[in-house]
Amino acid sequence: xxxxxxxxxxxxxxxxxxxxxxxxxxxxxxxxxxxxxxxxxxxxxxxxxxxxxxxxxxxxxxxxxxxxxxxxxxxxxxxxxxxxxxxxxxxxxxxxxxxxxxxxxxxxxxxxxxxx
Amino acid sequence: xxxxxxxxxxxxxxxxxxxxxxxxxxxxxxxxxxxxxxxxxxxxxxxxxxxxxxxxxxxxxxxxxxxxxxxxxxxxxxxxxxxxxxxxxxxxxxxxxxxxxxxxxxxxxxxx
Numbered sequence: 444x445x446x447x448x449x450x451x452x453x454x455x456x457x458x459x460x461x462x463x464x465x466x467x468x469x470x471x472x473x474x475x476x477x478x479x480x481x482x483x484x485x486x487x488x489x490x491x492x493x494x495x496x497x498x499x500x501x502x503x504x505x506x507x508x509x510x511x512x513x514x515x516x517x518x519x520x521x522x523x524x525x526x527x528x529x530x531x532x533x534x535x536x537x538x539x540x541x542x543x544x545x546x547x548x549x550x551x552x553x554x555x556x557x558x559x
Numbered sequence: 560x561x562x563x564x565x566x567x568x569x570x571x572x573x574x575x576x577x578x579x580x581x582x583x584x585x586x587x588x589x590x591x592x593x594x595x596x597x598x599x600x601x602x603x604x605x606x607x608x609x610x611x612x613x614x615x616x617x618x619x620x621x622x623x624x625x626x627x628x629x630x631x632x633x634x635x636x637x638x639x640x641x642x643x644x645x646x647x648x649x650x651x652x653x654x655x656x657x658x659x660x661x662x663x664x665x666x667x668x669x670x671x
Contacts, residue, residue: 449602475657486563486661487603487648536602540657547593548659552602 445471445541449551456527456558464522464554466537473539476520477548478512481534490535493520527558561586565649565662572639573670580634580665582649587630590656594623594634595648597664603648607634611654639669 446469456462466476474495479487491507493499493514501507509531511523524531536553562585572578582592591610595603607616607623609632615624622635636643646666650659 477658484663486663487650487659488661489658492658534600538603538659547605547608549605550595550603553600555600 445469445539445549447473447537447539447549447551449537449554451554452552453555454557456556458528458558459526461523461525462527462556464524464535464537464556466520466522466539466551468518468539468549471539471542472517473520474517475540476514477538478510478520478522479536479538481536481553487536490522495520524556527556529558532556532558561589561651561653561660563649563651563660563662565647565665567665568663569666569668571668571670574639574641576639576669577635577637578639578667580636580647580649580667582632582634582662584630584632584651584660586653587627588654589627589651590654592623592625592632592649592651593659594621594632595650597646597648599646606647636667639667641669641671643667643669 448467476493478490481487490505491499491501493512495514499512514520537551538548541547566581593608594606609625620637625632646664648664650661
């Protein structure tokens, strides 16, 4: 089945630095990638939608200059958290629509970001 | 704005018990509904997807039902096992959008 590989799984960074998270679709082409953030005991909240070859679409309240999204190829989308602060500590997870007719989604394994 | 609610927030049952997890959504104009499983610190695994025109889907010991008009879905787990312990998430998509709107999940613990 479809697989989305997400790296790193865990990252600890110092406040003020930037962190890049990668999501790769391994056996299918993902023209769209969704990026979610999940705080403890909360729902997954959609942050932005990346589309290959075009600018990402950000949800209301998400700073596009802080969360840089790049979708340069049909198999790779990246999220860069710039100038990270402790309040950015969260679980970030990507998802791509499945190809085929089931209209489902495949999720990455998530990245636990801790900013100290 | 679509809102998805899952009840209960947490559930603990003895092994072998049958159980039902509930999901409700405020806007019945959905395209489909999915149930996911999330293990601690991990990504999501899709369990069942129900299209808006369907009433239920089954996979092994899992059965998901959908009543679109009342804005409800249930996930039935038969003969629960300790390996079923996880957080179960319900999510819907609206017509014309690929965006998933998630509930907060139900944390299930199956005790041996």
